[in-house]
Structure formats: C-alpha cells, structure tokens
Amino acid sequence: MKYIEPHAHMVSRTTDDYQAMALAGCEIICEPAFWAGFDRTSAQGFYDYYCQLTDYEPARAAKFGIKHHSWLCINPKEAEDVGFAREVMSIIPEFLDKPNVLGIGEIGLNKNTTSELKIFEEHLALAKEHDLPILIHTPHLEDKLKGTRLIVDVLKNSQIDPAKIIIDHVEEHTAGLVLTEGFWAGMTLYPESKCSAPRAVDILENFGMENIWMNSACDWGVSDPIAVPKCAIEMKKRKYSPKEIEKIIYDNPLRFLSQSKNFNI
C-alpha cells in the first residue's frame, strides 16, 4: 500500500530502515528538526544539521525511491536558553527557500516553561512572516495535557489559520482539545509511549477521520519506522475499507502538506 510518513527523524536511522519503508510502500518522508538526543553546543551545530536536513538526507532517501521533505526550527528541549535559541533561529531564514522545506517544526513545548513559550511564540511569528505551515510537538507523558492546553491558548491568540497548523503526538486526553479548535492532529505510534496501533484506531473511531494523520516519529530511541503501515493493517483487522485506510495514511497527509508551496509529489 502507498503511504506518506509525515514525521520521521531519518538522520537517526539506517539504510535498512529506508529499505523497509520503501518495501512497505512509503512514497514521501517528512522530517521535522528535533533534539538529537544531546544538546548541541553552538549555533554552527544547527547550521550543519539544517544542511543535513535539506541537502544530504533528501539524497539518501532518493536512493530508495522516496521523496524527502523537512521542517526547520530549534526544538523546545534546546530552547530553554532564550539567547542561544534566538541565535539558532537567526540562521533558519536562509534555509527556508531550499526546495524540500515545508515549514516551521517541530516547535512547541517540552517542560512547559516560560522560555519555551517565548521561543514558541517567536517561531509562530517566523512562520507567519513567511506564510508557512507549522508542525507542533506536544510534551511527553505527564506534561502533555498542560502543554497542549498552553499551546492551544497561544495559538488561539496568534491569528494564524488553524488549518495550517498540525499539533502532533495527541492521545485520548488531548485529541479533542486540538480537533475542536480546528487544528490538525497527529498521532504518534510508539512501542512504549504515545499511541499503540489499536489505540490510534480507537482515536479515529472516537474523534473521526478528518484532519488527522498518523506517524512513526522514528528516531534514535525505541521506535518503529514502519509503524504506519503496521497500523494500516490494524485498521484492516478492524474492517476499515482500503479507501478509508488510504485516507488516513495518504490522502490526509497529502491534503495538509499540500498547503506548503514546496510540497509536491
């Protein structure tokens, strides 16, 4: 089956993973900028990372017949030092015209601090200035509910079209907060946290199949690069039609991502 992986951190993955994704039907991978598992010590480290996301990784994906897109930002985990975050953000504009860049992401919150919120708002201003879609990370585990509420409050005052914003990593307690305000929602399929495949299908049953996608968010931690096609099989077991499955794993991401001027298939 063809599918789009709308959130994967391929810089952390092997060529075997690319091959498995290609064999499973992956046509497009979208890679948000994120925390690499350690704090970078200079803005130059981010410059190199953005080069990797916009030059090297698309070439690596192309070797497997997969189109690669990226999102750019400084992630919230490294945004606690506001001065450092601003220095990193100042280099982002020169990458925004790269042909694979979709928008600003994955921005958001991690520990729900005032510094993270400040940098989150400055990213929103950057996206607004360049008329770019936005991909938002919500915090982990016990911090998710509070973080999602804070994020939604800021967004409601931002005057940005909610249809151009996807709030990722939703679970049962946050999906409603996101969807009822008109934002898109992303479900992340992880083996040990976030959503399992059966729970993701439950969320579709409870919150509907509009403006929602699923992703593997595979990275350097315990994660599964072919979690999306595995969840498609879960939908099949639950008697969803091929058309309904395609809507979730291909049509919906295609519809959201097509709002970016650099997205093409």
Next chain:
Amino acid sequence: MPSKEDILDLYFIDARHRLIDVAAFLDRVDRHTGEPDYRVEAFYSAIEALVAHSEKSEKSRAQAVLEAFSDHSETPLAKATIQSASGAAKP
C-alpha cells in the same frame, strides 16, 4: 464495523496478558526494598480512575487514566530543571 465479539477475539488475550503484567509489576515493586515513590501512588490513582468509570462517565477510561498521570497545574514553569518526563506528575 467489527462486533463486540470481533473486538474480544482480536484483543482479549493481549489485554489479559497486559493486565497480568500490571499485577506482576505491582507485586515486584512491593517485593523490593526502598522508599515510597510518587510514581507508584500515581499508578494506584490511575487504577482507581479506571475502576471508577461508569456508563455515565463523560470521559473514556483511557482518557481518565491519562489524566490521572497528568500535571494539572496551569501556569508555565519558571525554569526547566530536567529535560525528561517520568510518566507521572510529582505531587
């Protein structure tokens, strides 16, 4: 859509397995020495939220359990002292 029986056929054994794992985890914690831990208290609160669910509940069981583990404060933290999350809000 699948019937209730279809859902049970698909998931009962797996859910049973996970529930026994939860029981064994709590036994394992009890068996070992150490100070009381807020995560265990949070775990029991989540179990209470699960059991308290009824047909009249506005929230699903999954939502109630997730909220039992969540930080319900409303104001942003002045500063992050750690980068990671433990899975349960500290009281």
